[in-house]
Amino acid sequence: MSNPVPGVDTVYIDPLRQERSRKKARRDALIGIASLLGFVVVIVLLVGRSSGWEAVQKTFFDGDQFVESFPGLLQAFWLNVRIFLIAEPLILIIGLLVALARTLKSPMFLPVRVLATLYVDIFRGVPTILVIFLLGFGMPALQLPGVPSDAIFWGTAALVLSYGAYVAEVFRAGIGSVHPSQTMAARSLGLSLFQTNRFVVLPQAVRNVTPPLLNDFISLQKDTALVAVLGPIEILRRAQIDTSANFNYTPYVGAALIFIALTIPMTRFADWIAVRSARKRQAGGAS
């Protein structure tokens, strides 16, 4: 009359408990949906009944204006995408190099370290739009031979310099997040400092800071619109022109929608990466 021994991977849940938790899940879902619907109804009623709603609807949500301006906005947005695609790799390279420069310990590298620190202090301290103004108007005014005077060039350069400083700090935090015992283990195998960084510290550092790096990417996608202040017709400038031509703000809403269409998938992707790396770190916590 011995009891059967359950197998090692047997999962057993009391059917009564299972039924109860299933019921609770169903009820929770219903309450959530009802609450959300109620919230939407309240907002619609509040906004729709406000005295200014009709005027706002005409100037911001005009269907004809939207359809008319949208293709032009989309076309102008291609410039934002190109600025982003060129700036992002450069930012990653500068950020990584500056972060590494700040970790150099040898006295010979003091100038490199000082320059890297100055760069981060200055470009992180000045508002991005101010950097764009200063470079975009200042550099062409110098009329140096061989230096381009193109507004898009200097707008992109300003974004690269400004974001490079931020990303350098993100990388530096990542390098700091790798436990010193990893460096000690690598050094004890005879790896040089350079090899230790290259094969042991940096791969782990980059993995640790992927979520904050993606966050900066998203921010950069939006900030490409700042280049508008120098004149090139990217999406914000295009919207501005359409707006002033027709005295209607709908193109701004169109531009906002286009940005959102790009940043939301990117944000979800960043969230997914963050959750995944958190889970990975939990699983591998021992070493």
Next chain:
Amino acid sequence: MSFEFQSESESFIAVDGVWKSFDTHPVLRGISLDVAAHSATVLIGASGSGKSTLLRCINALETVDAGSIVVNSELDVTAFNADLDAIRRRIGIVFQSYNLFPHMKVLDNVTLGPTRVLKRSKKESIEAAMHLLTRFGLEAKAHDYPDRLSGGQSQRVAIVRALAMEPEIMLFDEITSALDPMLVGEVLDTVRELREGGLTIVMATHEMPFAKEIADQVCFLRDGIVWESGPANQIFDAPQRAETQNFLHRVN
């Protein structure tokens, strides 16, 4: 692993009057110690007695404040212009917390040193690594990441990783202290095998029965001083000083 040694009688590792402090806290206070080639020396003593620091000084992970450590009468570990990478190629160390590289598979952990430091070919390094992993019963884990290993397996991989550099000396820094008691045995078996293979071993441990079994020489450290040292049976069975007796009484 075959190496030319000078003579057997001469000390292979000569630690002479080593001092080391961290800020104002002295950790080693004039330690002298001789280790013969192919012998096992076990360091015992309470936490904070300086065992770990001494081991780290021997392969130059820490610099000494005074004194010298010379290997084979020719390699001065403590010289100002010492070639640290050369020292660490010849002296392996295994830590309490394994310190495997979590982003690399077991095999890559083991071949990193041979390919990048010894500049061996990938093929040759993998063959040698697989040979070592098989010898210690880890061949099935070669393509796993470290987070899939038990503590005992992790520590054995760490030992294999150090062995892959074909060191003349192995330093073990409380390598079983972080392990589940059930897993201590497999790691100690590994050390026992290396001892029988003739590797020169310096080991800090709290596993007294094991120390008694494998040690040629036992050193009891207390407050950064070699309080008492001698053959294993002398230290364990007939310790001369009251502090040694007291320590052994408390750990047993």
